[in-house]
Amino acid sequence: MKNPIQDLKSETLKNIKSKYFSDNEKQFSLKKDEYLIRQNEVNNRLFIVLEGAVAGYLLSESGIQNEVFRSAKDMFVGVHSFFSDAHLVYANVVALEDCKIAYIEYADLQSVPDSSYRNDFLPLIVNELSVRQRFSKDIMIEKEEALKKLYHSEKLSTLGQMAAGLAHELNNAIGVLNGNSEWIAREVQKYLKITESNEVFIDFENGFNGGQTASSQSIREGKKNIEKKFKLSGSVAKRFSKLGYSDDKIKEFSKLSNLDEISVKKQQVWELGVGLHDMIIASTHAVHVLKSIKQLSASDQERYKLNINNTINEALTLLKNAIREVKVDVQLGELPEILANNGELIQIWVNIIKNGCESMLNSNTENPTLEVKTKSSAKRITIEISDNGPGISDELKMKIFQPNFTTKKGGLSFGLGLGLSIVQRLIDSYNGKIKVDSKKGNTKFTIQIPV
Amino acid sequence: MDKLTIIYVDDQREVLSTISKDLQVFEKYVALEECESAHEALALLDDIEGEGDHVAVIISDHIMPGKNGVEFLAEVDTDVRFPQTKKMLLTGQATHQDTIRAINTAGIENYIEKPWDAENLVDSVKILLTKYIFSVGIDYQSYSPILHQPTLLNYLSKQV
Numbered sequence: 001m002k003n004p005i006q007d008l009k010s011e012t013l014k015n016i017k018s019k020y021f022s023d024n025e026k027q028f029s030l031k032k033d034e035y036l037i038r039q040n041e042v043n044n045r046l047f048i049v050l051e052g053a054v055a056g057y058l059l060s061e062s063g064i065q066n067e068v069f070r071s072a073k074d075m076f077v078g079v080h081s082f083f084s085d086a087h088l089v090y091a092n093v094v095a096l097e098d099c100k101i102a103y104i105e106y107a108d109l110q111s112v113p114d115s116s117y118r119n120d121f122l123p124l125i126v127n128e129l130s131v132r133q134r135f136s137k138d139i140m141i142e143k144e145e146a147l148k149k150l151y152h153s154e155k156l157s158t159l160g161q162m163a164a165g166l167a168h169e170l171n172n173a174i175g176v177l178n179g180n181s182e183w184i185a186r187e188v189q190k191y192l193k194i195t196e197s198n199e200v201f202i203d204f205e206n207g208f209n210g211g212q213t214a215s216s217q218s219i220r221e222g223k224k225n226i227e228k229k230f231k232l233s234g235s236v237a238k239r240f241s242k243l244g245y246s247d248d249k250i251k252e253f254s255k256l257s258n259l260d261e262i263s264v265k266k267q268q269v270w271e272l273g274v275g276l277h278d279m280i281i282a283s284t285h286a287v288h289v290l291k292s293i294k295q296l297s298a299s300d301q302e303r304y305k306l307n308i309n310n311t312i313n314e315a316l317t318l319l320k321n322a323i324r325e326v327k328v329d330v331q332l333g334e335l336p337e338i339l340a341n342n343g344e345l346i347q348i349w350v351n352i353i354k355n356g357c358e359s360m361l362n363s364n365t366e367n368p369t370l371e372v373k374t375k376s377s378a379k380r381i382t383i384e385i386s387d388n389g390p391g392i393s394d395e396l397k398m399k400i401f402q403p404n405f406t407t408k409k410g411g412l413s414f415g416l417g418l419g420l421s422i423v424q425r426l427i428d429s430y431n432g433k434i435k436v437d438s439k440k441g442n443t444k445f446t447i448q449i450p451v
Numbered sequence: 452m453d454k455l456t457i458i459y460v461d462d463q464r465e466v467l468s469t470i471s472k473d474l475q476v477f478e479k480y481v482a483l484e485e486c487e488s489a490h491e492a493l494a495l496l497d498d499i500e501g502e503g504d505h506v507a508v509i510i511s512d513h514i515m516p517g518k519n520g521v522e523f524l525a526e527v528d529t530d531v532r533f534p535q536t537k538k539m540l541l542t543g544q545a546t547h548q549d550t551i552r553a554i555n556t557a558g559i560e561n562y563i564e565k566p567w568d569a570e571n572l573v574d575s576v577k578i579l580l581t582k583y584i585f586s587v588g589i590d591y592q593s594y595s596p597i598l599h600q601p602t603l604l605n606y607l608s609k610q611v
Contacts, residue, residue: 212464216485235478271472278465321544325516
């Protein structure tokens, strides 16, 4: 809290001081932390602070001292008790620093004519009231803002805790799925090797190692070709097309009489492999996403050696769904390791990338494209994240790094949309720099972090 | 026997192959076609129509690169070549607004949320297939193993 300033006209003040507060007998010094007057005692003096500053505190029911006013140089203390009937002090007044104080006694007022009251004391009282009112208004606003901030951070930390809890719960479930699919795959492999021909085993292995690599369209085209070339039925041709068999191999099979049955069996074994392959890919992906969520919500801010490129990849994994409709072009250069916190860096990239993608998608940008580039020089690492969205107007450019600034109408999206103010704060903590260049069709965030 | 096709569209290959497995019961009776995008599906629709075959059911994901599921189904809905084609949305990510649009503009008959239950998916497809067969007036008898029996009975009782 800043000290308030006396805004009585300097002439009025000077007049009051010389007229009533110039008696050397009625001046004293007050050491820092000493009490001037105490709550509920009787006070018959009106004080003026000649040097230093004092503050008034009210003891709340819960035993906390709340500052209710502050008087600095040339301001008055004891106004209420001095002029009121009961002369009771309502607040404890304590010196904030070493002070020099002057005062008058209530009895001194007896000799003061009415006109002096009107000309000298009335403005003094009114002024003192208004200064105090302003002070309490400032305190109120400050508290309101502190509360808002607290509420905001509380909300975020609750989300973080929720995310961590969710991640933990899912982790166990997915861990079981992940472990068992790998185990089943190995067992099936062993079993097929012993019981089936080498050819069946190879069908399984192809499916398991590669998954389904052909696109639905190329399978359809392959099926048509096989149908024509070998005069096979549509369903058999489709199976061979899916299995990716060479013409020679199909030729060999096409001589067999029970082709339908054989192709079904082959496809089944191959699909068993593909299915297991997909399960392992899917559970690995899930594990990865969960790991990223946990890191995001982790409260540890410890920094260790890491490669920024990895954090960018993790951010992209985390955003996989949000950026599905966007073409992502990633060019990661070779970077030296730096001391950093994984979660913090991921948070930076997630925020910037997510904002870019949302602006492109919300404005129906054609061929939405996101570019992420990293490179390094001897002194610093540079990360560039750009999109071809509608751009940020100059007016908004000034504001985007301010806390609580948003162009989004919806609420907080799952624990991630923490805003660019956090990005700015995090980058500051790495002694880094962030700037934005934007025009229609190209918005680029450039982040530099010293090595 | 008229040739019927069921098309499913999803940009994730693993999802397509899972749906294929779930819908295996239909394989003997109808053609099953996988597509990785709305674009590919639209081209396939042209082909099938060109051959004079039926597109009975379309199952589509919503969030996909390029045209999204609701846009795609809405396009099919207004296409005079496919007035009876039954449409289903299979998605985990449609918003409330998307869903409203899907019903109002894309004429979807069924909505299944991901992750889906195979049995539920098969049942829903059976219902749509039965509806299709009766709305175009194809002879249902050769398809009866893959039709939804209560829906079938309902249609038959109306005919009597």
